[in-house]
Every structure is written in structure tokens, then in C-alpha cells.
Amino acid sequence: MRETRGTSRQQNQPQGHYGLTSPISLALPNDVDHIHTQKLIEAMKPFGVFEDKEELYHRTTVLGKLNNLVREWISELAESKNLPPSIIEHLGGKIFTFGSYRLGVHTKGSDIDALCVAPSHVERSDFFQSFFEKLKNREEVKNLRAIEDAYVPVIKFDFDGIEIDLVFAKLSMPTVSDDLDLRDDSCLRSLDIRCIRSLNGSRVTDEILRLVPNLENFRLTLRAIKLWAKRRGVYSNIMGFLGGVSWAMLVARICQLYPNALASTLVNKFFLIFSKWDWPKPVLLKRLEESFLNLPVWDPRVNPSDRYHVMPIITPAYPQQNSTYNVSTSTRAVMVEEFQRGLEVTDEILKGKSDWSKLFEPLNFFQKYKHYIVLTASAFTEEHHLNWIGLVESKIRVLVGNLERNEFITIAHVQPQSFPGNENLYKQSGYVSMWFLGLVFKKVESAEKTNVDLTHGIQSFTDTVYRQASALNILKEGMKIEATYVKRKQLHYFLPAETLQKRKKQRVSEISQGNSGLQCKRSSLGESCSDTSKDSRAPSNSSLLNKISKLDTSTAETERNVACQSCSGANSVAEPSTSKGLCIPVTDPKMEASVALRTSGPPIGCTIPGYNPVSQLRTCFVQGHHKLSGTLITDPKSAAPKQHYSPTSKVSRLPTPGECPQKAIDGEKLNARDSDYTESGYPQDGRRRAAKNGVLDGKSMQIPVITSRSQRLSSKELPDSSSPVPTNSIRIIKRSIKLTLNG
Ligand code: ATP
Ligand code: MG
Secondary structure (H helix, E strand, C coil): CCCCCCCCCHHHCCCCCCCCCCCCCCCCCCHHHHHHHHHHHHHHHHHCCCCCHHHHHHHHHHHHHHHHHHHHHHHHHHHHCCCCHHHHCCCECEEEEEHHHHHCCCCCCCCEEEEEEECCCCCHHHHHHHHHHHHHCCCCEEEEEEECCCCCCEEEEEECCEEEEEEEEECCCCCECCCCCCCCHHHHCCCCHHHHHHHHHHHHHHHHHHCCCCHHHHHHHHHHHHHHHHHCCCECCCCCCECHHHHHHHHHHHHHHCCCCCHHHHHHHHHHHHHHCCCCCCECCCCCCCCCCCCCCCCCCCCHHHHHCCCCEECCCCCCCECCCCCCHHHHHHHHHHHHHHHHHHHHHHCCCCCHHHCCCCCCHHHHCCEEEEEEEEECCHHHHHHHHHHHHHHHHHHHHHHHCCCCEEEEEECCCCEECCCCCCCCCCEEEEEEEEEEECCECCCCEEEEECHHHHHHHHHHHHHHHHHHCCCCCCCEEEEEEEEHHHHHHCCCHHHHCCCCCCCHHHHHCCCCCCCCCCCCCCHHHCCCCCCCCCCCHHHHHHHHHHCCCCHHHHHHHHHHHHHHHHHHHCCCCCCCCCCCECCCCCCEEEECCCCCCCCCCCCCCCCCCCEEEEEEEECCCCCCCCCCCCCCCCCCCCCCCCCCCCCCCCCCCCCCCCCCCCCCCCCHHHHCECCCCCECCCHHHHHHCHHHCCCCCCCCCCCCCCCCCCCCEEECCCCCCCCCCCEEEEECEEEEEEC
16 A cells, blocks of 8 residues: 655656746755755654554555454445445445555654545445444444534544544446545546535545655655654644645655755755745646546635745646645745754855754744733633634644734734633633744834834634534533733743743653754854755755746646736735835834833733733623623633643644635534535644544534624723624624834
């Protein structure tokens, strides 16, 4: 089942070229490259990125058992449907793997994405009924749950300790042979859309593998990039960074451009190329193909909404999709900055001035910014909390987008990892999770003071979350979100000192447990646009830059680039808005933002005395009576005993009306199961939490949908008069968040 092509150097001298353009360099590796690559492998080992042979063997065994189970089930089903024995004998049925396991870059403990392909007599409902039952009866199977009404329906389970996500497709053919190849588009003919979506993951992964010149080099480079991205806090599709498949495609493109290079060179070239990439020019691994099937594909010439994608990385199998739908201008800027740092560090490493461990140093997020927003989500019970944070996390990029559109904000950077709430601050809130967003404000020229109002952006985010919670029928008493503005020096009210202090290195045990480790020293950036590549085998950066700008300019793509040029104009929607008269760029580097009133002591937004309501926006639902006073709302019901939970890095993702213009947000149909999947139909990195968690069912409070409100809230605290007051006494309380930037 595993790809075996490309394991020896001689064997892998690529013939012709891969991708849309000819390679940048065909240089063969020298001895130094081999040494650097070996050192790279050694530097990655402590992070648990390589599985040992036993673990690998165990996975193969599990997949073999699963394959047999599928075939057995298909035969049994055929018998129950009275198919003749002569046909039953040849029905077949097959498990395909995709995602990181199929790519050969999975790490210890990672899941397996798998696809069950069945012949035409098998219905989707059979998969979710009789196959589900069959799994249920196996003692190796644990944590079994079906998410049938998802965008890509899936059965999730642990088989002998291996986490499996199994999707289903039935083909319109009577048998499924062992040598079935899903590459041919004709296998999609007359299939149900859910089957097409389910097949897509496998078709994409296989196509990526076909499009790289040397698999061994590709895999090692991808492992290095995935590890780097996790350590630097930019591995998260749901938070608006990139997920596994997008990183894989970026690495694959570099492999096409340097087909003979080893991983040490490829990692360096990865940072070189993508720190200079002319986004939103798309990254494509091959020419976009037309097909007779007329399925919707990513094409900004045809679909106006595709023109707003700021970092398009296009899947190579039909129907092509942009895998980076969630990326915003802020998250792209953060990633480009990290690419620049990666370039600086790898240049140093290749010159022998540094070693690979520096590349994997975690980002010190809490030293990076002067201004932060602390977002907290709390609920009374653990189960409610897990559902609630799944929803809140899936919407954080809406908050990032709203903040980006504030005329005074240039960067809104969310750290993907969440933290348990500080017990002292949130005594009464039950189970609490916190996320942190770093803010960079625009320099405002010749303005002594500039007032920045974050109220609307935050309010519209909280509205979105509550509206979705209501539509999903998951809103429970005690579920709250709070957003608080704090300065860096106030972060210690929320986080322990060891989290805040600069740590160059993180304990390996933390790392290998999947902690993306964002606390580290931040290297200085800024000069990285200069030519730091001294690789004599490649053109200098300036000439390389010219070459890069000429990359991907085959006929089809030239047209596409033209289309994308026009999208750049349209991109202004996604850029921070710059309404004239208000946004005055400042040159004074000493500009500081300060909380309007209180700058010392515990930040407001916490249930402690002495807070300043001005810079806080707090929206909470309170069942029963609510307080409207100058103090914070405290929930009248007694809080559940406080316990910490262990935040998982996986979160669920729920589409919003804005994200999915083509999909109706229907309170009847939309549920958490649907929402665990992206618009493009693929499971999101956070899907496990919601699914593991009983998928948000049970009795919930019904409240009317809250619509967006006034642009600016001037009062410090006001009831939401424009929303209908829910009949069950749930009320929304708002406060404004206003800052004063001192020029
Ligand atoms: P990880 O190691 O994080 O699990 P992965 O490569 O397995 O990385 P997943 O996020 O698990 O990636 O997704 C599994 C597969 O689903 C991908 O290989 C891809 O084929 C498909 N997929 C996931 N997200 C997207 C997306 N945003 N767009 C297109 N395809 C996607
Ligand atoms: Mg995966």
C-alpha cells in the first residue's frame, strides 16, 4: 500500500521535469549536502517525527485487518441483498489511505486518513449502519463514532490504538478490484457529491506523490517543514494558517524546482522561494485541467469569490480546490515573516554558523507583541466546555478578520495553542480556555492621540459564535466568551511565568506530545529580503527573484496570473480597510498604545475588583436574571467546581455563512457534524474534538438568532437593544473596547 518509488539516488535522477516550469537548478548534491541532511535528521529525531519499524508494522497490520473487514462486510451485504454467489466472489472492496500516512510523513501517534471504496450494490447508508455495527462488535475498536451528516461523512475510531478517520465512496461499477486506480477522472462519473468529496482526499494525495521527482527527499523535507511549522505556531488550517496538505504541496513545488537537491538544500530553498513569492499568485503543481464532469473548481476567472483568496495553494486532482481558504492577510503576513526567519536561519546553518535545532526553536509569542487580546471561553461542565471551545476555536479566524479590517491594525496574530484559564481569575466560570492574539497597530503620523475602537470587530465575532451555537442547538447555560485587551506586561495575570519567559528550548517531552511549542526566542527579522543565499549552484537571489517571478508562467497560468492580478485589486476587501481621514500613517517608532484608563493592576475582563470596563468587551449569556451595572457580569448560578482540562491541539471547524456563500446556513440542517469539515470538503485539523465529544447533541437553550448591530458602541456597558430580547431571559451584555494610541 505504501509508495516505494524513489529510494535510491541513482534511481531517482528525474527524467524530464515535473510541474509547470523547468527546474531552477539541476545541481546534484555534494558531500556537504549529505552531511547537512544527516544533521537535519539527527536534529529532528528528538521531536518524535520518525516512527520506528514496530509502530509502522503495527499500522500496516491494522490496515490489513480493516481491509479484510471491509471485504467481508461487502460480501455479507451482497448475500443479504441476494446477489448470486458467482458475483459475490468477485465483488472486492478496498481501503485506500491518504493524508500524512499515505504521504509517508506521519509522526508517532498520528492518525490514519482512510477511504473505503465499495462496489455499486453498497449504499452509503449501509456503511453507516451495517459496517458501523460490524466495527462496534470488534474488540479492537474503541471510541467509535459516526459523523454521517458532515460535509465529508466519516466514521472515526481507534483500531488497536491507531486513530482512524474512515470516509466512504461507492463507485458506479459492480466490482472493486485490488488494482483499482482512482486517478482516472472517469471514476467520478455519476457519483454522489459526497462520494466525490470522499475520493478527493485520496486522489489529491496520490497526485502529489506522482508530481514530486524524488520521494525520499520530498518526505524528509516535508517532515522538517511540518515540524518547523508546528514549532513556529503556523500549522493550523482552522486558525487561518496552513494544514498538512498545503504544506505538502508547497514542499512538492520546491522539489519540482530543485529535483536533485537533498533535504537540507530543499528546506533552505523552501524558505527562499516562499519568502519572496508573489502572493496571491497561486502555487500549482500542475496545469489546471478541464473535465467533462463540470464540477466546481478553483478558478478566479470564473468564480469572483476565488479572487479574495490571499494565498492560493491549489490541489492537483480534479476538481481542483484552494486548500488555504482560511488564510487571511494577517496570517499570511505572519507566515511570510516566518519564511523570512527560516531563510535567515537555514542560510546560517548551511554556512556552518548555526545548527538545525535553531530552526525548530519555538516562537516566543508572548514577547513578540506589545498588545494582546485575551479571548476566553468558559462553560460550567467539561462536556459543555469541550463543545464550546470547539465552536469558539473554529471561529477565531473570524475575529482575526474583523480585527484586520480595523483601520489601525496591521497584524492580528492568533496563537493556535490554547491555555487553561487562570484559576484565580476565573474562579466562578467553571471550565475556561484562553487564546491570545497579538496586535500590531499602524503608526499614525502627527497624531498625538488616536482612539482605536475594537468594539465592533469583537462584538461581531461574539455574535457569530452565539448565532452559530444557537443554530447548532448547543448553547448551554454558563457558556461565555470574553475578550480583553491587555498590554504585554499584563499577560502575567493570565499565564504562568514559565510560559511567558523566553525559552530558547522546550523540553523534548512536551514537543513530542504534539505541543507546537510557541515559547521561544524570536529572531530578528527585517533584513531578510537581502540576498542571503550564497548557494553557488543556484542563481543569486536577485536573479532568482526574476526567475521566481517568471515561474509558473505556462500559457494556462499566464492567463491565471492575469486573472490574479485583477484579483489583487479585489483583494482590497481582505486587506485592512483604510478609510481616508481616519487612517494616518505615523512614522514615530515610539508610538505606544495604552489602555484608555487603567494600565497597571489586573487587566479588566476578569472577575476581580478594580477592573476598568472601558477596554473590555464582554458578551455573556446569563440565564435567569442578569445584572446591568458598572461591574462585570457574574453568573448568578453557582459555578461548577473549577478544574483544568488538557487543551488538545485539534479543534473543530464550523463554516460561517460568510465563508460558505454557496451553502445555505440552515438552522435545521447545519449541525456540528456538518461543521467539522471545510468548504472544500475535507476534514479539518480540529474535527476530533467535537466528534469525540458526542457531537454537540443533547438539550440546549433555544435563543433567537442575534444579528449584527451598531457600528460603534459608545457607552461602557449597554444592553443589546437592537437584538430581540430572548424570551427565556438570556440577555447579551456588551462593553466597549477602546484604546488610545499615543502618537
Ligand atoms: P496531518 O499530519 O496534520 O494529519 P494530513 O496531510 O494528514 O496532515 P489532514 O488535515 O489530516 O492532512 O487531511 C487529510 C487529507 O484531506 C489531506 O491529505 C487532503 O487530501 C485532504 N484535505 C484536508 N484539508 C484539506 C483542504 N483544506 N483542502 C483540500 N484537501 C484537504
Ligand atoms: Mg491526517
